[in-house]
Amino acid sequence: MDLRKELAEDVDGKTLNYCFSCGMCTGGCPSAMMTESEYNPRRILHRAVIEGKLEDDIWLCTNCYLCQERCPTKTKVADLISLMRRVYVKHKSIPDFIKPLVVNLGACGFTQHIGELENKRRKRMNLPEIKHTSEIRKILKKTGGLYE
């Protein structure tokens, strides 16, 4: 499998070659900070460009899109990582360590349980309250995305 070819099939995937490795994505990435740079979007993109390879670290992205907002070359960093996940699932399967998140998603509509703490914080930031939902479960059931 050549990741480059698979990505090039998508409009956003074509932006892979925009990256000039300035490190602005990683420098401010909350996941990178939390994982002592084990998750490193710049490295993921560079690896894809040079080697065309995929590794498990792509699953550490929280999809906050900070990297994509800041990217000076307008590389769609977060979208690319989502695309890479799609390619990953196509060729392998959803990795075991992601399973609890999918279970959560099926259970409450979010990858994490939303508790009082989250909603308190949202209130402070003038954001509307969010509630658990079962709609995602229906979708997952119909699309076969839910684990047996």
Place this chain on the structure above:
Amino acid sequence: MRTVLKKIRNKRVKSGSKPQTKVFICTCKNEIILPNELDFGEETTIIEDINSKDTIEKIKKAALNSRVILAGPSPRIMEKHFPEGNIEFVNIREHVSWVGHKPDKIISLISGAIAKQKNSENIEAKKIPIKNKSALVIGGGIAGLESARHIAKAGIKVFLIEKEPFLGGVVGKLDRLYPEGTPNSHTLYPLINEVLGNENIKIYTNSEIEQIEGGLGDYKIIIKTKGNIIEGKNLRKCEEACPISVDDDGIERKAFYYMPTYPDSYCIDFSSCTKCGECVKICPEISLEEKTVSLNVGAIVVATGLKDYDASLIKEYGYGKYDNVLTKLQFERKFSSGLIKPESVVIINCAGQRDQNYLPYCSRVCCMIGLKEAKLIKDVSPQTEVYVNYIDMRSYGSFEELYNTVREQYGVRFIQGRPSEIIKDDDKLLVRSEDILLGKNIEIKTDYVVLMTGFVPDTGLLDKLGIPTENGFPTEYVNSSRSVDSNPKSVFIAGAAAYPKGVSETITDAREAAQGVTELLIQEHAVFKTPTAIINSDICGEIDCRICLSACPYGAVYLKDEKVSVNPELCMGCGICTATCAAGANQLIGCEDRGMLSQITNTVEEGDILAFLCKWSSYNAADKTGYEGLSYPENVKIIRIPCTGRVDAQMILKAYSSGAKSVLIAGCPPDACHYFTGNFKARKRVIALRELIEQFGINPKSLRIEWIGKEESKRFVDVVNELNNK
């Protein structure tokens, strides 16, 4: 359909009553074998050596009152002998003899040229009188001063305009210049003194351009000026009384202030003055009135320099929010004046530059400025920790030495990785970035952050002068031998107004601009030999489509009293506009529709491949096949054109109707067109035309457009062979 087209072919264009046509054929010392019969119905002379002075004189004389065709070596070589441009060259050496083609090919090539000459207007050089032998230099920075000094030295009157109250520009505000860190006084003070000592230079500070009218040799400029020197006593007391405080790139000063350049007097910074009148109370002679001055000049030097990009737009770095985040100029001024004494400094290269969200380009000099600031800090305070965050270190040429010195001897630490954000951490700043070489996220606690923000042009003037811009800087002038040339040809762009430059480059530039101005103004007339387009306003007026206005890459085609006209000073003779004119009202002299079509009919024979080759690149590639001893099929006939953009649908269809089996259009590589985009326009035209010719029963694959560079002779051979074998 093919037969219909053939009928058109037989309707050859009849020539009108034109001067006599004379044909000269050079055998290049019997190197070129001529066909046995040479009868064109015109006076034909065979010459042996084109390089002899007598022969050249003879041909020049003939060209005075008759149309001359000169068959011999490539026009690439011949043009130097006949710069007047009114001779039609036929290349029978490189394109016939040297590629091993039969001598009979010469006949069709020469007949084509004769037909073209008969149906073309004579090319005449344009003479524009130089009415005002004086120059205007806009900008009193290092570029303007240096240009003014050199123009004035040649005895030409110079008006030097500066919008600030003092001369010196950005360099005047600096402490040091890279690479060595020489104080600016080494360069600036002697330069100002020389400018002041020259009687040919008239300086207007506190002045701005109000209006520009006219063109080469005859510009009328209206400036608004508030006067240079303030008359009166007790000016120092006025400064004390002035209530307006200004942050002048890091240094606090009053709106009534002094700078050690010129004028040697306290002056008012009118951009911050509120006209409160406090200074007038102390010194009643001070006038705040504005005057209008009218100047007549023949040429203009734009030396408007640059300014810093607004750093507050780069949200991640907190400029304007955190006091200790400074721009490069602010930091240098504060630090060298001893206003700040940091224990640690982080220098961020490419801050907001090479960034599609802010400035997309590289300002070229900031890497060196960053190194200069690092050296400045370490020179003054060796214990201060200095970090430089960079994406790529672009210390080109000898500046690598500065990079080495700063790293090896001063121990400045370099981190590859552009910081993602700066946050406040107690009284310090926290710079977050990735260290790409470690592959790790790092945080550096620091006292000060210096942003190497990019440079933007300090002018809105280029629009007034009709100079096309990109990112605010003038579009690079591709076909110039000098970096300062622009179009209009009486405007020269010196120094950082063209693109960000260091001081030494700016000085070189300023001298080039001065040389250009001097060269132009010492003449009685400016002579332009390039043929230009002309508009037949009768035909044009009927159609009035105005498409050629947008086609011109130079803005030379414009509306004058609602009529399409061509500005001969701007026209570069590419013919792109001529090709767009469906009515035939727009004609490039020497390359008119009529001339080109009759050349095509008379050159092309059944089964030929007609190659339209751009004179700047592909034609030279075809020449190269000759001197390399390569060969290509006999039936390839070459027509030299100024640009592929000149080739229009008519010409291509004419080639087919005259019997050509294939047509090749070849020009400069992408983005390298001598006239910016002629090659792309030609490509679009060819793609559209392919669909059309298919309807006529012509194989669309027989029409090709290729980029063939000057050295790509083998590619040329491959392409024509492919076309021949189809």
